[in-house]
Amino acid sequence: MRRFVTMILILALTGILLTGCGGKASQPGSQSTGDQKTSGKITLHLYGAGTLAVPFKQLDEAFQQKYPNITVQPQFGGSVKMVKQVTEMKQPADIVAVADYSVIPKYMFGENGQQKYTAWYVGFASNAITFVYTNKSKGQDQINNNNWYQVLAEKGVQIGRSNPDTDPSGYQTLQMLNLAEKYYQAPGLAEKILANASAANIRDTETELLSALAAGQIDYLAIYKSDARQHDLKYLDLPAQIDLSAPQYADTYQQVKVKTKNGDITGKPIVYAVTIPDNAPNAEWARKYVAFLLGPEGQGIMKKNGFGLLDKPYANDVAQVPAELQQLVSPWPRQ
Structure with a gap:
């Protein structure tokens, strides 16, 4: 009996020492590291055309209000430069949105020996x-x-x-x-x-x-x-x-x-396009963001900011588009 009591005291003392050194008992939903996946906090990295800065700021605010655990971290600039941040500078990206749809296949489809980053894109707005x-x-x-x-x-x-x-x-x-x-x-x-x-x-x-x-x-x-x-x-x-x-x-x-x-x-008609790189750190949430962009609220924000809307957002290859986005798109019109 004395030995049993001694063991209990030793275990209790060990727990106190661990707590004093920064350790703590595991609680549901708690974390001891900065891992955003265990905390539920997600940062989406978005690279976009400079002309998307104003509407996407409004889009980000609306998306973050709907999903409070999400923080959208955007960077805007020339479309080619933004894509090269991903393909050449190897910056982590969840969403890429450009002012000319042809930029995506040119730099991200893995042609001419380049690394493949995606096989699809969706046109979501027009301009002049x-x-x-x-x-x-x-x-x-x-x-x-x-x-x-x-x-x-x-x-x-x-x-x-x-x-x-x-x-x-x-x-x-x-x-x-x-x-x-x-x-x-x-x-x-x-x-x-x-x-x-x-x-x-x-x-x-x-x-x-x-x-x-x-x-x-x-x-x-x-x-x-x-x-x-x-x-x-x-x-x-x-x-x-x-x-x-x-x-x-x-x-x-x-x-x-x-x-x-x-x-x-x-020359070709101006069509803005979006994609999600194959190596996106937060692909699931990126798909939710793109769905929000292609849906009524996102399209309404684009229209309010002077962009033209397509009859229905269209994809270069519907079969390659993530399954949860396919109902939101139509085949790319033949030109």
Whole structure:
């Protein structure tokens, strides 16, 4: 009996010592490490096009309100640059959203010996390329939808744009100008306007130049129509035949091709796309996020921020899309 009591005392003393050294009894739902899986706290890492910053902030807030255990940690910039953060810099990513759907297969499908990161993407919104300006802009009192290319070519006009090597709007601006040259039958139109878009006024993503536009440091900025609406800026309402907004003009857009450091890029309708990398740390929650984006609330946020909506979000290959997302998408239209 004495030996039994002694053993009980020893075990009790051991427990006290462990507690004093930082140990504690296991409780349901508790954790002794920073592992977010055991705590229920999840951080979703999202890489997105710069023009998605405003709507996705609203989307993130709504998603986090619905799922309080989730924190969305976004990073925004030029779409090509953001994808390369995942494919070249090996940054962990749960969601990737770009301003040109073709960026995903080009860098993430594992072609030409590259590592494969995904086999699917879903188009979830459309947009249009335009030029925005303010009351400070040179020629703003005379510019209209018919003479805009003449005003932008005038001496002394300062034009901002994004880098076509890092950002879709950069090469889409070049495509739009080439289409405008054909549409208005104005040879040299693109060259004359680009002469006023010096290297000093080029950034990795065009949204970085909004402050320069507001300060009057530049007169016009090539950007998406959604940004014009979000920031209450004056903008040109360009014809659908040149602004890359309309799928029915896909054949027309394909007539232009621009050179970049990443190869030649043929014109196509602007469609934003999203995917989840195969190695996403939190794939299950990433799928919930994408479902939220593709659903009524997410699509409503996109529309409120000036983006065009597709008849139904469409996938390059429905069979490759995660099962829980397939009912939200349709096959990609043939062009």
